[in-house]
Amino acid sequence: MQEDFLFLDEKMGPWYDLGNKKEDDPVMKFESVAQAIEMLKNFQQTQYAYNHAISMLYHDASTTAPSDSWEGRGKTMEILTQVTYEQMTKPENAELLSYLEANADQLDAQTRREVEVLRKGYDQIHRIPAEEYVAYSVLLNEAQGVWQKAKTDDNFELFAPVLEKIVDFNRKFAGYYQPDMLPYDALLNEYEEGLTMETLDAFFAQLQETIVPLIAKIREAKQIDNAFLFKTYPAAQQRVFSEYLMDLMGIDKTHCALGETEHPYTMNFNNKDVRITTHYYENNLVSSMFSVVHEGGHALYELGADDCYNYTALTGGVSMGIHESQSRFYENIIGRSEAFVHAVFPKLKELFPEQLKDVDEMMFYRAINRSEPSLIRIEADELTYPLHIMVRYEVEKQLIAGTLAVKDIPAEWNRLYKEYLGVDVPNNAKGCLQDSHWSGGSIGYFPSYAIGSAYGPQMLRKMEEELGDIYKDVAKGDLSRVTAWLREKIHRYASFKKPTELFESVCGRFDAKYFTDYLTEKYSKLYDL
């Protein structure tokens, strides 16, 4: 299970004019750097407040709202977004930032970084015309419902007109964000600063070199039985197991609540209020299990941020790649390890004695790691997962370049699944309609999943250099040293350090070889290759 971390884009936040400006004096005067810093603090807090309110509406819509309540919520979101856009694009805010930039030597490191992040947001957003900004928000509010219906009814034609508009907006916005970049590079850069198609093409080529031969060998090897994972597992007991997993992970439930949605995700309001969601399938034991561990990893990152970043532009994880590195670290490197299975298996046996009566630890470990080319990304194993990302990457590249029309997505999607994974896509619900990202406006987001996966094994190596064999702890169900290490090295910084700087400060230069070695070792052993 790999799921989404909903990144509350700083673009959505308001820039709040404190009203110090005199009506008859359009040029802002600052009495002192201290006063300007205070103003900066205030408008970041207001930005936080609007973000919180808007994302709360979104979270409600996804979890508990009645199904046909989009209209009134759309109205509210339209209006709040309009207000925030107006606040955001005020020239006074540019003046405030310019003043602080000119006095950067008098700012502490955190404030300097806040100015930097806010400047980036301001420069990007103030280029988007108000009517486009609002129209896009309204479109996304509708798109969620349309996509859900289209997926349910397996009706791509229903979704296509909405997706066309989303693609058009994104192509236009890319030009606003980074007029000097290729449009898709500009979108990638939104989710992972500095990530380009050039880097990704090389990275994916390297993965393909490792993965394709491994998959071929596995096809010839003795298959792993995982049928018992798909017996009947009542949701009520799965819910108990989710709570158990959160406790095991050391997630403080007074600050983190678990909800249920069609599509699992994590949403952070601040470092004391994080929500994760899962989905219970009664014919699948591990879908909710691994989505809880995955989203729990996102949540630990958010909960571990230092308090000083709350209500500022530096709140929350710094990038999609780093975020996915944390969620997938817990999900795969911890959660799909022999040691973790050893720790949780007694609880599973207790909750599902009948279903698991003929299953032992090793059978369970092997079953949850069985590799098989498949249709659904979020159900893919670690090994084939990057291939799912590559399909989306290729489709998005072409969509944004304008070389693929929306109406032709299904054909291209199905062609790529056949080419990369060797599977036939039977319908669009299990094909190009499976993910919610595009209806949420996220184009250029998927590659961060692959980058995040690749960061993990390199972090593990470093962690083990410093802490020794962490799997001894994991086997005892004790993740405290693992989480403390990640908190110390990664979590506590929130968005203070840039993603590459943060990663390199811990692990040195990124090398995909750690990831390919990890996959090779794990799957060779598993399949006795």
Add this chain to the structure above:
Amino acid sequence: MQEDFLFLDEKMGPWYDLGNKKEDDPVMKFESVAQAIEMLKNFQQTQYAYNHAISMLYHDASTTAPSDSWEGRGKTMEILTQVTYEQMTKPENAELLSYLEANADQLDAQTRREVEVLRKGYDQIHRIPAEEYVAYSVLLNEAQGVWQKAKTDDNFELFAPVLEKIVDFNRKFAGYYQPDMLPYDALLNEYEEGLTMETLDAFFAQLQETIVPLIAKIREAKQIDNAFLFKTYPAAQQRVFSEYLMDLMGIDKTHCALGETEHPYTMNFNNKDVRITTHYYENNLVSSMFSVVHEGGHALYELGADDCYNYTALTGGVSMGIHESQSRFYENIIGRSEAFVHAVFPKLKELFPEQLKDVDEMMFYRAINRSEPSLIRIEADELTYPLHIMVRYEVEKQLIAGTLAVKDIPAEWNRLYKEYLGVDVPNNAKGCLQDSHWSGGSIGYFPSYAIGSAYGPQMLRKMEEELGDIYKDVAKGDLSRVTAWLREKIHRYASFKKPTELFESVCGRFDAKYFTDYLTEKYSKLYDL
């Protein structure tokens, strides 16, 4: 079970300046009445949006938020409330209203009523100093958590300092709202326009005259057995029954969702998005049953409003009294009738075959109507219920008059329970800490429950004049004619008609005798008096 309808006070909404005002020209110019109407519409929509966002945060806090997440939510509410307060108190809005008032002859009836309602809100709110308005919102956000802890720990001292501040604010606000009224009359007027202590004193005296002798006779009569209601009723089946009840009531679940909270309530965002909540006690079958029917009654009122009132100041039910008349109509006049029991009993037998195996319809009907002086308002029967309200009314009157100190509430509360109901209050958790109203800032709200109860039987008489014996329908589980009648007469008007005007347009002049006759007849028959 009688529970709360959370009224989103129009004071919470923003008055939105559309920015037509030129910076160098503080006097607003209106090009035409049509333009002014458009501006009026826009700021009502903005008011709606902020209301929606703020109440969404509140609803989340009550339903699914992690327990220790108050701080960050308080920050957001503080900021949004500050913004709305600033927008609300802008002189331009008074100018807009004045302009429209001066051109009232060119307005349609709905717009005229909108102007009237907005004027009332504006006149009240712009007298509250900004810092008090914001401080009060922050206080209420904290108060909820403090009250919950105080109730859990049976620790009135913990809640007392917060309640003192709430009382002080309310006393001060009463002076802002209606400087010419007695402070408690001003607060009553907030929830039920025109309601005064003079009216209530007479009304309650009349009730007491009927209720006290009835209670005395019941004390001598053969007692009704209701022990079987307190066997073990698993929450999972109670949840199924709640869904069944919502369907039976004709509540459209695509527009209304049921949640779970400590204290049941209804919250409306608009006529297409209403939330109701309940609480499941596994040792009580009827607590959730009647809270669902009660809140369902509130919900039907909100869902039945005509679309034209959405996003205006006329959205939602017009007053607490009318709202309670609807919720208690469904709960008591319908829900606690023999006919309703006949309709739902087979479902109850199906869900709880063991627990109800020796129970028949009539036993069930009698059990749910058993009258007995007790401690907890929301568990009180129809007959003793008004006495619970009278206790709160007496306490509130004295608190606001300044003749009772907060620290002395427990003693006075307990004295009144002994005097009115003849019961000894064992602790504050079951005494003055039982309700959430004061922590929510609602002082002057309780009497509307009694007024609402008294409206019901008079409406029933009218309904039966026009529709004949509605209980024939009810016995078949068919509430469609009942709801259609209420929708036609009451629901669809939202806040377009004033409460008294609305009631009188349907029933003629209010007469408490319908209520006392109803109670006398029902309980005489029930206890064979």
